[in-house]
Amino acid sequence: MDESTKQLLQRLVRRIPAQMLRATLDKWGRLTAEQRTCMDFTQPKWTLTEKLLDIFEENGWTMKHLTELEMTYIIDNPNQGMWYALQLMDPEDDAHTVELTQLKEQFKSHLSELVRPVSVKIKKHTDEAIWIRIAWGDNFSRPNHLKPTYVVHHLQTPYVFVMSLTSKQKPLLYQALVLSTRYQAIKDANLSGRKLTAIRDVLMRQYQQVFATRYSSPLAEINLPDSNPNIEREEAEIAANRLQMACEAFGDGTLPQLQTAVYKLETKFRDNTNKTMTEHEAPFRCLVKFASTNLLESFRHCACSGIASTPVTPLLSSILLKGRNHFVITDNGPGLASQTQQSQN
Amino acid sequence: MISSVRTPTNSDVVQRRSKSKSYRLSYRSGLGAASRLCPTPALTARRLNTSRKAPKSHNITEKVSPEHLGLLVKTEWQLSYVTPLYRFRHTQLKSYSRQLSAFIAAEKQQGLAIEVERPQSSFRVSFSVVQGMVGADDDAESVLMQIHSRPLFARQDEPQQLVWKGWLTCVNGNPEYLRSLPKDFTCLPLLGSSGPEALTTVVKLWFQQTFDCCFGHLEISHTSLQWLVALWTNCHTECGIQHLKMNWTLPVAPPLQVTYTVDPQDAWVLWSSVRKDKLEVEDEEDNVDIDEVVRFIRGLKSHFYRHFQLDLSAGCLTQVSTALGSAKHSGRIKISNSRYMITTLMLLTECALLKMPI
Structure with a gap:
């Protein structure tokens, strides 16, 4: 058993929370019943690490087995870093026929043609998702298993999600993905977040969809108190209207948990009270970043409470509609990375 | 407004403290008194200035030594306001250094059952005047405090490290208020501190006991x-x-x-x-x-x-x-460019004077 395997095992055990250690090892399924009973999970982690090292040694297990364990853990706990969404474009005619074995073979061979040495491990998860773990090496070094890239692809969809990919590795991965999935191109989908399921739900529309008709009569359910019926009625109407608008933009169910949205604004400064700036031709450049533990929830609350005017601006609602959280906004048509055009008046 | 301080053992101090109630002066009470004499309502006087000089690049390196500037910039400081210090003398800084070192050592040893076997105090405090960090003639010179200490398990020959630093300053304090103070008071209303909270507390405690002042958290509004x-x-x-x-x-x-x-x-x-x-006329003050x-x-x-x-x-x-x-x-400030430091400190001095309790 070499040094790097040892190091990865130590690191992995340290990373897995103590209460999840047993479940993860069980799920991995390599330990015999006897070995499992030997493991005393009340002991400190370093003793368990020693124990596991011994078991690895006894069975002659290598990095291959260890990466399986790591994948088992990551698949169950994917929210360990920033996930970025990619979108495959222009499918070949046979793109929809690609299945696991074929993808596995193709991806491995394409990637190892591009970069060598590289260590790829592919695993199919229950929900149709294919998980790929890549440990990158280069001409002078062996694959670095301590900093692997994780890729998740759902077959028959154009979406790919990646975690910890450097800019140097990006073109290599892109090419291998395009070739093995039978598409012609791939692009950054401008969507990122810490929760893999959330960004997947946003892209695959797996959240409570919004149907305008559902909110056709918001006033019907409101009981008006007697005290001052006209005022109350008017206020209730306004509040109900805001709520309706908020729900039309973001729905009324649970929202996918996104953490940030970034807008790069390069639009003209318009303000009736400021003649100089309105006449100024050049765009006003700024960057606006919204952050929250549940961004869409925060936006919906902004609209309900009146902090945001209704109807909700397309800039905010297009996070869900367009499935992205990174925008470049310009006055004249789509900008470099943007498809969001502002209608201004 | 008297903060809870342990009863001092020295009877002199007790006497002085009892007197201090009437001495403790603040900006707002001072201005309040002034407003009774003049038609300006106290409320307007208590607000932040509505006009201030545009920041000019001060070539501060000419006035303040680069060594001091190095300590002041690029550190994030937690701000507090300080009421005027009673009988604070810029000439006594050496003695204050000794007193504060002893005070910190004493505070540290409180509650320890065994005598700490350290012949000399493990904390070395140094007070120094920061020449030139002022805005007007009425301002008292700023004071820089540094606390050096040796890590707990370090060998004796290892050099002491800077563990805490702080400064007291007054840049362009309201001259009316500064002149209205009785002569035994020195007004350095702004404290910036950087280092462990526990040390800040001890330093504040020593100042409270020695100069009969009080401290408060200064938020930046x-x-x-x-x-x-x-x-x-x-x-x-x-x-x-x-x-x-x-x-x-x-x-x-x-x-x-x-x-x-x-x-x-x-x-x-x-x-x-x-x-x-702006009028085309070259205005000497750009407000x-x-x-x-x-x-x-x-x-x-x-x-x-x-x-x-x-x-x-x-x-x-x-x-x-x-x-x-x-x-x-939350009251944390970092100054990255010393050229405009004076303007920033001026604004903060004003905030500190306003925040002082009546």
Whole structure:
């Protein structure tokens, strides 16, 4: 058993929370019943690490087995870093026929043609998702298993999600993905977040969809108190209207948990009270970043409470509609990375 | 307003403390008294200045030694206000250093069952005057405090490390107020500290007992942060600010953080468009008015609103930063460029004087 395997095992055990250690090892399924009973999970982690090292040694297990364990853990706990969404474009005619074995073979061979040495491990998860773990090496070094890239692809969809990919590795991965999935191109989908399921739900529309008709009569359910019926009625109407608008933009169910949205604004400064700036031709450049533990929830609350005017601006609602959280906004048509055009008046 | 301090053993001190109730003077009470004599209502006098000099690049390196500047810039300081110090003498700094070292050692040993076997105190305090860090003649010279200590398990021959630093300053304090103080009081209303909270507490305690003053947390108000946005932007032509970054927190559930970063050149263009048309006459004092600050912030907010239909006024400006420095609502400030330090400290001195209890 070499040094790097040892190091990865130590690191992995340290990373897995103590209460999840047993479940993860069980799920991995390599330990015999006897070995499992030997493991005393009340002991400190370093003793368990020693124990596991011994078991690895006894069975002659290598990095291959260890990466399986790591994948088992990551698949169950994917929210360990920033996930970025990619979108495959222009499918070949046979793109929809690609299945696991074929993808596995193709991806491995394409990637190892591009970069060598590289260590790829592919695993199919229950929900149709294919998980790929890549440990990158280069001409002078062996694959670095301590900093692997994780890729998740759902077959028959154009979406790919990646975690910890450097800019140097990006073109290599892109090419291998395009070739093995039978598409012609791939692009950054401008969507990122810490929760893999959330960004997947946003892209695959797996959240409570919004149907305008559902909110056709918001006033019907409101009981008006007697005290001052006209005022109350008017206020209730306004509040109900805001709520309706908020729900039309973001729905009324649970929202996918996104953490940030970034807008790069390069639009003209318009303000009736400021003649100089309105006449100024050049765009006003700024960057606006919204952050929250549940961004869409925060936006919906902004609209309900009146902090945001209704109807909700397309800039905010297009996070869900367009499935992205990174925008470049310009006055004249789509900008470099943007498809969001502002209608201004 | 007397803070709870352990009963001093020295009877002299007890006597002095009892007298101090009437001595303890603050800006607001002073101005309140003044307002009885003149028609200005006290309320207006208690507000922040509505107009201040535009920051000019001070070649501060000529006045303040580079060694001191090095200690002051690029550190994030926690601010507090300090009421005037009774019988503080700039000539006694050596003795204060000794007293505070002993005090810290004594505080540290409290509650220890076994005598600590350290022949000399493990804390070395040094007080020094920061020459030149003032705005006007009435200001008392600033004082810099440094505490060096040896790590707990270090060998005897290892050099001591700087573990805490702090300064007391007064830059352009209200001259009316400063002159109204009885002669035994020194006004250094602004404390910046950086280091472990426990040491800050001990230092404050020593000051309270020695100079009969009191301390309080100094937050940087929404208005002061807006002032900094404008004053810093105003420096852009002389010294690039790199970016103008503002953080807002909106009170929704869950809380929404908005970071609004403006290109420095565009921020400056907007700033110049809201400046009042200055007379062509070369004015010797370039003043910035609160109206201009308000118009600038309103412009920034309206541009934001036009895109997102979100009203930033509903939230709270919590942080401002440029290449010149950063300031947080919680009362933390970092000065990255010493050339405009005086302007920033002037504003903060004013905040500290206002925050003092009556």
